[in-house]
Amino acid sequence: MAKESAKKKTKGPEYIRIKYNAHRPYDWSTGKYLGKVYAEAKENKKLVGNRCPQCKDIWLPPTPVCPKCKIDMGWDWVELPQTGTLYQYTYLVYPLWDPHYGEKWANPYPSAVILLDNGVFYRHWLEETDKEKLKTGMRLQAVWKEDYDERGQGVQDILYFRTIEE
Ligand SMILES: [Zn+2]
Incomplete structure (x- = not known):
């Protein structure tokens, strides 16, 4: 019995293979900030980012909080x-x-x-x-x-x- 299990270990595990080719359409909410980017792209072919009120850095993807200043970004948008x-x-x-x-x-x-x-x-x-x-x-x-x-x-x-x- 011990001999048999040692032999199995050297062979490694047997994997079960499953063919996976599912079509998975789904909807998701962009949220307020990314929604602005999507809307400007679709409606106006514009690329926009949001600007920090303190450091004035522009972020795309937009962010609700400036990663540098750690403050609320507000709603100041800039066309890129x-x-x-x-x-x-x-x-x-x-x-x-x-x-x-x-x-x-x-x-x-x-x-x-x-x-x-x-x-x-x-x-x-x-x-x-x-x-x-x-x-x-x-x-x-x-x-x-x-x-x-x-x-x-x-x-x-x-x-x-x-x-x-x-
Ligand atoms: Zn900032």
Whole structure:
């Protein structure tokens, strides 16, 4: 008996595998602050953040309490510029896998940190997928989903940032 259990340990546990491919639509409340971002994106194709009354830092995603000053942010909203400069980027060498569905992630766009023209850092996708053409410092502009009915996903209503010549 003892011999048998020792043998089992060296083999390791047997895993039960369950095929999991459920479609799970659900609704959730954005809340007051994120709701403002979603509404401005959907209705006006505007990117907004909230500004601290003390340090004047702008936050996107917005926050009810300034992480630096630890005070109530109030309700001071700032429209962020939709142009900026590429600060950092990364591109896919190997595909990412969706952990929920076990499929390749469809998004082919490089992920970037963009320094918006008012000095706020913002993370989004780049339209340019040719890594030879990606250069920090290049100028970028937000490209929105044009169809009103397709918007409603907050900052994801911006498809990507497009390279622009100035
Ligand atoms: Zn502050």
